[in-house]
Amino acid sequence: MKKIEAIIKPFKLEDVKEALSEAGITGMTVTDVKGYGRQQGHSELYRGAEYVVDFLAKIKLELIVNEDQVEDCLNLITQAAKTGKIGDGKIFVSSIDEVIRIRTGETGSEAI
DSSP states (O other): OEEEEEEEOGGGHHHHHHHHHHTTOOOOEEEEEEEOSTTOOEEEEETTEEEEEOSEEEEEEEEEEOGGGHHHHHHHHHHHHOOSSTTOEEEEEEEOOOOBOTTTOOBGGGGO
């Protein structure tokens, strides 16, 4: 099993969610986060005063999938979240040793 964490632009959430749902991939955790990468934030004007916005609003998706679903998930997220502009985000993949469904006690792939 693998954990996929994707940091994407907020307005791309529905596109990613629909792409994953159409592929039969269900279950994800979504968190509002702030951060920056290479774009290093930006400057804005408010009532004539310039100020720097260091941390930009992003969405963090977390999914646990079976090994055979990883490539499909990565491709779907990449295609659905891509705008072609700086700040599109990143995807991280890590190994998961165990999953336990609290309600039933199921473990492993059955618990996903």
